[in-house]
Amino acid sequence: MAFLKVNNLKVYYPIRGGFFRRVVAHVKAVDDISFELNQGETYGLVGESGCGKTTTGRTIMGLIKATSGEVLFENQDLLKMNRRDFNQHRKDIQMIFQDPYSSLNPRKRVLDIVAEPLRNFERLSPAEEKKKVQFYLEKVGLNPEAIYNYPHEFSGGQRQRIGIARALTLKPKLIIADEPVSALDVSVQAQVLNFMQDIQKEFNLTYLFISHDLGIIQHMCDRIGIMYRGQFVEEGTSRDIYTNPQHIYTKRLISAIPDINPENRENQMKLRQEINSEYKNSYDKYFNAEGKVYNLKPISDTHLVALP
Amino acid sequence: MLKFILRRILVMIPQLFILSILIFLLAKAMPGDALTGQLASNPKMDAQTLHELKQKLGMYDPYYVQYARWIKGLLHGNLGMSIIHQTPVTSLIAGKMWNTVLLGAAVLILSYLIAIPLGIIGGRWTDTWADKMIVGYNYLTYATPLFIFALLMLFIFGFVLGWFPTSGSVDIRVENGTFAYYMSKLNHLILPALSGAIVSTTVTIQYLRNEIIDTKIKDFVKTARAKGVSESKVYTRHIFRNSLLPIAAFLGYDIVSLIGGSVFLESIYGYPGIGQLFLTSIMQRDFSVVTALVMISGLATLIGTLLSDIILSAVDPRIRIE
Amino acid sequence: MSNQPLLQIQNLRTSFRIGDDYFAAVDDVSLTVNENEVVAIVGESGCGKSALAMSIMGLHPQERTKLEGKINFKGKNLLSLSTNEMNKVRGKEIGMIFQDPLTALNPLMTCGKQIEESMTVHTNMSSEAKRKRTIELLKKVGIPNPERTYKQYPHELSGGMRQRVVIAIAVACDPLLVIADEPTTALDVTIQAQIMDLLKDLQNQTKTGIILITHDLGVVAEMADRVAVMYAGEIVEIADVHTLFKNPLHPYTRSLFNSIPSSTSTKDRLHVIQGIVPSLKNLPRSGCRFKDRIKWIGDKEHEVNPLLREVSPNHYVRCTCYKNFHFSDEDVGDMNYGIS
């Protein structure tokens, strides 16, 4: 019944070598993960750099080819579709990119940027098109007069909204947001986060929210999956994860969030040291002989942990 | 490393093979043959004998037969016979090739010796008068065709000042292998090499200068400065090495352009080499020589690019060849 | 220990040439750093934090920059030193940690050599001694296999490792002052935490003064003794960290605090500062520079010539507007603003 269901997804990048440059090994960027999203919720994907978050998101978007597995969107496997069908379904899934600078073509005007999907999927007269673009610009809180401007005339937060407006024109149901605010300044970050919450309500969107900043994830997400080296180590509601982290890796991530209260800094530092030594000492408890995590096991209705 | 070289050589073979077919077809597409030219000045030849001669030289065989014969010879290290010079192409080319290689190497070395300091000066002290002079020099050499420049050099240094010999690669009156012989070779080499070098500095200077200007503002240079490294050391240790990398990558291309440039230098300085030989052979339709030379220069280019890859991997730790 | 502060910046103004005119990116900044003290400088991107740091190091390109004011370091004014004299200070007495560890290292030199270089410049150590010290340093910054890393090239290391090498370079000659320009911004949380702990450790051991530049208030809370908040080239508030975090006064500081999501404020709307930081050319050069971004605060509340005033011991705030500042009722900052 899930809205989006990812089953046993694997994405391997080949490593070539040897005399004939054959594939000699693989980078297992995503190594057998499964999770599901319910409509209207925000699902957070967290983990340290290089753990495979982006790869997961992009694979669902069809930008990267999966090695194996299923991505069921409204019960249809996106990975098995041909190009045309896929494009039709892809309309419902859109993406917000990490870097608001590189995700907008600097040579195009806002009008052309936002109208791009419309031109691909709908035949509109220029006047209709303009109206529609302005409608969405207004929705994302930008001056509709700005359609003739170029991206570099906007701040990072504004650019991020342009990107969102572009995604919205297709009336998507799912938005994958890959670190949508990590390139933004603190004050601008807030702007975008607020706004994402606003439109989520308005358009009944589902978010797959990728970030390494647990503060933000906690602020935004209903459920959270913790990734480690291409695999899930823990999954649960925000509450489960923050108040009752089970896996040592999750604990480490949480302890790494700097505390905003300077009074706590000594404790915070001690906590980190404790968890670090626990991480070192009880490594075997959490990882199998190959250094891989164990399969997820439920410890409550909502909470799953990878423990033996 | 060895694997890398082997693989590259493996890739070369089909390339050279295609090249051989291409050049063979082109050669055959050219009007005339090697005998035509000879007869223009020596019309004492009846049609029958001419026919016989052509038959003897295999000129009537179908192309594929000629090609097969040629490629078979090639595999045995036999490049065929020059019809014009009545001598095996291998021995025809051998001597000249060393001259061209020598000249080419000298041009390359001299051009780097000139270009690198100038590029460095221009890049380090941008917009100073020295830099402006260098840029001016660069425009001038860029605009001057090699052959005009070489002639001017020859007139000035060869004839007016009389500092250098004006033709040939060595003084015939010195004994082979003696010290005087090598000095004479060197003496004959300087002027042509210098002419070629000066004209070919343009690209290197421009590239190096731009590269230094770009590298100057890189973060790691700031790091170096923040360490208190003196300005000159910042340049020598951090900027120059990084800027010189692309120059190493150019080596392969340089070899290609050297072969082109050798035609002019060799003809003006009466320096016997394969560039000139190629030109005459084309005009005289001495196809075995033409094809052989094209193959050789193709091979030289391949080796050149291989060499620059190896050099690059030696100086740049980021590039590793297995 | 003398009472003399380690570094004393007085009325520093750093201007860049754009076209034919000079524009000040750091405007009338005064700041002191004492031994064994961590002074954090926070502010949005483009407010002049790096420009300030580079001014101290004297690393701005001379032909395009104008520096006014004084930077007293151990009794001498750094601005009046010659390049040669400055080179003796750089690396030896003041070390610098750069933001992006990927580009801050020379890709063609081994990490060991790059660390050794500052010792080569400033000391007469034998190469064996340098090597030993380098490996020691690498160990100190928490690199697990220092002998190997000594021989490795930057591209062979991960981002966190590289940043450690950068830190090792900065502290190689036991400087009295370290300037860390956003040392953790390019790193992810877990590594950031490690680097923070590392810096703190180092500081505890060596008692150096640190200028920590960041825009992450969490990092400030964990690291700093004193905090200077910069906005548009000016310092708008300075206080010790506890005061500031408990009682931020300047509207800008308060806005900053309100805009970070934290565990205490789940799913609520975050505060947004209206408008954007004006570019260097468009900076307001008179009056309160923050005025445009808090439009609901009347003109009269601002000083004509805002000064940094001590409002309580060692707590300085610029402009009187803080007195009447309140967050706007509507969320105006969020919607409908024009384009700069």
Added chain:
Amino acid sequence: SGGKKDGKKSTTSTEKAKEDIGQFPKEVKNDNKVVEDGTLNYGLVYDTPFEGTLNYAFYQGDEDAKVLQFFDIPLFTINEDYEMTNDGPATYELSKDHKTITVKIKDNVNWSDGKPVTAEDYEYSFLVIGNKDYTGVRYGDALMQSIVGMKEYHAGKAKRISGIKIIDDKTLSITFEKANPALLTGLWSYAMPKHYLGDVPIKDLAKSDKIHKKPIGFGPFKIKKIVPGESVEFERNDDFYAGKPKLKSIVLKVVNPKVILQAMKKGEVDVAEFPTDQYAAAKGSKNFQFIGKIDLAYNYIGFKLGHWDAKKGENVMDNPKFQDKRLRQAMAYALDNKTVGEKLYHGLRFPATSLIPPSFPSWYDENANGATYDPEKAKKLLDEAGYKDVDKDGLREDPKGKKFKINFLSMSGGDIAEPLAKFYIQCWKDVGLDVQLVDGRLAEFNSFYKMVQEDNPKVDVFAAAWGTGTDVDPYGLYGRDANFNYSRFVSEKNDQLLADGHSEQAFDHNYRKKVYDEWQAYMNDEMPVIPTLFRSIIYSVNNRVTGLNADHEIDALGWFNVGVTSETPEVN
């Protein structure tokens, strides 16, 4: 434009020719005393390295001949008509029936390795050229093939050439199938050192080092050292049969034509064949002088009158376009070759008046007047022939009133080619003929010959040149079965005259002269080709050189007498 010249008539070309060539002495003037053991620098003016196939039977490029002249010489000296004389290394005697020639090599003629030059050596050179494995081009000569027994030997049916008999060590006789006066100018007169080359199979001879690197001869000098492609050092052959050459050594160097003038001025080169296009700039130089002669060559413009029938092996005159000889004559009269010679070649070329150049003084008809520039006459002839400008566009139409376009093929190469072709086209345009370059451009050498040889229909008229060689007989260039008769002109009368010219009767000098005079007049009337220019060949010679003659390249004793009168060359 150049075509429209002043009305005044030019002096006849013959006078002009004499005048022009008169400015060049044939022999260098220098009365100073020759220094002993001098060294001379010879400049081989050539823009590519020479290759060095250093044997008369095998060499192909002119530059090789220029190296050969120093160390290997023909057996006979020649007179001014290039007929063999008995003043050289060998003497000859003709049999009564003029079919057999007996050659006797002088006793003291030895190869430079000391071995005597024998009759067998002379025979050997025929055996090489006639051999079926021979890879050179000398066998094509008609005279060579008319040696008795040569064809059998060539076909491999005989071990020797039956017509060549060795009488004793130094004497041999050669018998021809037919008596032919060309024998005296065209006999193969080079010996090959059999003792030296004999062990190399004939098919490998051409590529043998003995020809490329260490050739021997019996000339006044011998090779001391070769630096391939650029220079050769010769030293005196002390054993030279005629005595001790005056120079001790000669250094030959390849010099680019672009710098030869500078090299002459600097004294780096003592002797060189001087490129005509730089003559104007060189004229005033003080340290060297010019010697010259009229070259064994002429330039012409040919009309394509037919095609070569390869099966029958003869020319067929079947192209209607230029069959009217008035048209051909008119095109000849339209050309202002005098201006070309004077202005473009600075007098080094002059209008040709017949198809036998004045370099054969006995055979050249002084009274032949070719077609001297006369545009009015050209126009009249065209009017007569019916080529009139019907549509008044300034260009003549053909007699049927159709547009008349002539395609002109001219060869590229050298600086002068293009303006010359342009000039001719202008000249023709001045008399109302519409002439255009084939493909709109000059044809590169090989394309040119391909088109001309294959009688490409694109070509109506072509400009070419012939080197005649020392043999005056024009049969090979204009005979019915001569492939080189590119205009494909044939007529009974022509056949007859050419046959008479090399009949036995023609051993009679006067008879032969009469025949050739008649032939020259006939060809000037029929005008299948327009002789355009005769040329002179000039040598620049440093003032210190003595004894050099403009014939040195073909004269057996050419370099024997050359000396220098000071140790160092004169410098400008």
Added chain:
Amino acid sequence: MKAELTDQKQPKVKKQKKQHGVLSIMWREIVKDKLALGALILLGLILIIVYGVSLLLDQDKIVTVDFLSIYSPPSAEHWLGTDYGGRDILGQLIIGAKNSFTIGLCITLLTGLIGLTVGLIAGYFGGRTDNIIMRIIDFFLILPTLMLIIVFVTIAPKYNVFYFILIMSLFLWTGKARLIRSKTLAERELDYVSASKTLGTPDWKIIIREVLPNLSSIIIVNLTLNLAGNIGIESGLTYLGFGLPESTPSLGTLVSYATNPDVLENKWWIWLPASLLILVMMLCINYIGQALKRAADARQRLG
């Protein structure tokens, strides 16, 4: 070049106040740089004169040989004297400049077009496509270009400006293809390309509408600098005897007359003006190119 600038600029500028296209940034950069502006004006003037006057000139008359005035020095009748065929140098200079510039421009554009197409395709699709294309380009690299050009010139049925351009272009596009490819490879990694993909934009549209405009400044700079090099491109071939026929005058032909030492030493009016013209045009184009380069690189912009 110039036409392009004005054509594209005018209408847009009218429509709106701000214009941030590549061209307008470049235009601004040129105007800011006095040297470049001067160069642009000078080059424009030269080109107007050259193309204008050559329309009026009777080309046939200029290449008409006149043996009565061979090598005449500059005079009232022949302002720049005559060559060895008595042909007017000034006329040849003007027509030659026209031909040379046309040749340079066409070669530049043609190689640009081929290089662009190939480079974009290789860079955008990457993988196997890229591999095949790169092998082809590698193959071109080993071709001895000069030699093959000579062969082609020899076998060309008709040798005129058009063929010359084709032959040269055949060998010169590879460098551009490499450049564009490497830039495209970098560009393709940027998120806006991914964004377009996720929006269902077909590949060819992404290449043309998204990637191409972002390479435009690099392309323009590269083409400009290349144009400078291509102006005298035929001179080397002329020296070797494979240049254009003299009935098609070019600057290269005039310059290579200087290989006759007599001309080089004593008849400056034949080769010097052409050499200077080449130099001046090249300098102009280079200065413009430098300014454009700064425009392309925001760090170096003057304003």
